[in-house]
Amino acid sequence: MLKRISVHQLTVGMYLKEFCGSWMEHPFWRSSFVITDPKDIEVVRASSIREVWIDCSKGRDLPAGQPLVSEAESEAQVDAELASAANAEREVARTTLAAEFTRAAKIVAKSRQAVTSMFEEARMGKAVDTHGAQRLVEEISDSVSRNPGAVISLARLKTADDYTFMHSVAVCALMIALARQLALDEQQTRSAGIAGLLHDLGKAAMPMEVLNKPGKLTDAEFAIIKSHPEEGYRMLLEARQVDDVALDVVLHHHEKTDGSGYPKRLKGAEISLFARMGAVCDVYDAITSNRPYKAGWDPAESLRKMAEWSNGHFDPMVFQAFVKSIGIYPIGSLVLLNSGRLGVVTEQGEKSLLSPRIKTFFSTRSNSRIRPEVIDLSRPGCPHKIVSREDPAKWNFPDLHEIWSGVPRSPG
Numbered sequence: 001m002l003k004r005i006s007v008h009q010l011t012v013g014m015y016l017k018e019f020c021g022s023w024m025e026h027p028f029w030r031s032s033f034v035i036t037d038p039k040d041i042e043v044v045r046a047s048s049i050r051e052v053w054i055d056c057s058k059g060r061d062l063p064a065g066q067p068l069v070s071e072a073e074s075e076a077q078v079d080a081e082l083a084s085a086a087n088a089e090r091e092v093a094r095t096t097l098a099a100e101f102t103r104a105a106k107i108v109a110k111s112r113q114a115v116t117s118m119f120e121e122a123r124m125g126k127a128v129d130t131h132g133a134q135r136l137v138e139e140i141s142d143s144v145s146r147n148p149g150a151v152i153s154l155a156r157l158k159t160a161d162d163y164t165f166m167h168s169v170a171v172c173a174l175m176i177a178l179a180r181q182l183a184l185d186e187q188q189t190r191s192a193g194i195a196g197l198l199h200d201l202g203k204a205a206m207p208m209e210v211l212n213k214p215g216k217l218t219d220a221e222f223a224i225i226k227s228h229p230e231e232g233y234r235m236l237l238e239a240r241q242v243d244d245v246a247l248d249v250v251l252h253h254h255e256k257t258d259g260s261g262y263p264k265r266l267k268g269a270e271i272s273l274f275a276r277m278g279a280v281c282d283v284y285d286a287i288t289s290n291r292p293y294k295a296g297w298d299p300a301e302s303l304r305k306m307a308e309w310s311n312g313h314f315d316p317m318v319f320q321a322f323v324k325s326i327g328i329y330p331i332g333s334l335v336l337l338n339s340g341r342l343g344v345v346t347e348q349g350e351k352s353l354l355s356p357r358i359k360t361f362f363s364t365r366s367n368s369r370i371r372p373e374v375i376d377l378s379r380p381g382c383p384h385k386i387v388s389r390e391d392p393a394k395w396n397f398p399d400l401h402e403i404w405s406g407v408p409r410s411p412g
Contacts, residue, residue, distance in 0.1 A: 002053055002055055003062055004069040004071065005051065005052060005053075005066075006069065007049060008045065012036060013035065014035050015033070015058035016032065017075075018052065020050070020051040029114035030117070035059070092145040104143050107140060107151055111139075111140065114133075115197070116162075119204045120204075122204035122205070123204040129239070130194070130240070130241055133197055137193035140176060144173055148348075153330075158170070158290070168197050168200055172193050174281035174326070177326065178277050191274070198250055200228065201232035202228030202231035202233070205231040215293055216293065226263065229252070229262070232250040249272075251275075252275035253278035256314075257276070280319055283313075284322070287306075301391065303326075327353050329345045332344060334390040334391075336387045338384060341360040341370070342363075342364060342390060344404040352378060357376050359375075360372065
């Protein structure tokens, strides 16, 4: 029997089935667990959540005589009620990057907590909570709908220390944006997002000293790392209600179209569309991120490099769609305008990949900082044009990420 009760009726020993309210306001990343610590009850009561569902068949029941909010005979009834409430709260209308940044920052922070917990539980041998992952993917998907640049670019601002966790969040967002570009339906798009979130789950089974090694891996260490797709596949098989797309991407996101990938050395059409999508999104976020052994590349430079590798490494159709989804000059790219100003891409143009919005902040003619100005290159009659992509390492602006995101970049 499932019962909906007030948070003030929670006691140790109850099985908390679901929180009633926005997933972003939940005090825990997962919702289904037995309450064993009174501090967890305090955390729930201190949140904005006022009611929860408990499962009396898996934990302590409500004492006789206490009032119920409602009850349900099956999980399906609860899921339907929560889904209806969530859909009523969803906001997916297109918005500006600036408007979405605040919401995206909350989603990224919640996502980091969720993925970190997921990996830690997997490392301890616990079954993966794919239900919690679905809630997270829905929030990321809604943010991508409102403005794809916000959550994708913020997830890229990871440190070397939290790379493993935030990489999963970034790949999830990239997979959703790519799925939309490929005109996949909503179910396929959600599946792509879940696959992106879980694609590196097998790294939870890797030795930490190998996973976080600051230098080049030995052949033996690389062989260990190459086992993570199969380890992740094994972990997911042990979870309930596993998405088949996630299983496929977890196992095959390191395959290459020329057959030189791993673990199965699949070729061309032997690799599913979703695994080919995963390969592109995984590599892009990896090479644009700071790692223990190297600094990340500029987004536009990364796309140029990937284009060089695309013959034999990536599916050309998928790669072209990926470029369209994030732009020829992705958010955060440093560019030189014909006016001699340097600027950073803050948002993609709606009509042309060659006409993004630029925040200029430096004059190459006077070799000095200037008052920041946002220029929309797609505006009719705009005299400004991009002359070239610039290498950030050449200019060494320490606050480049803060200029376009407003978020100071953490060291690492």
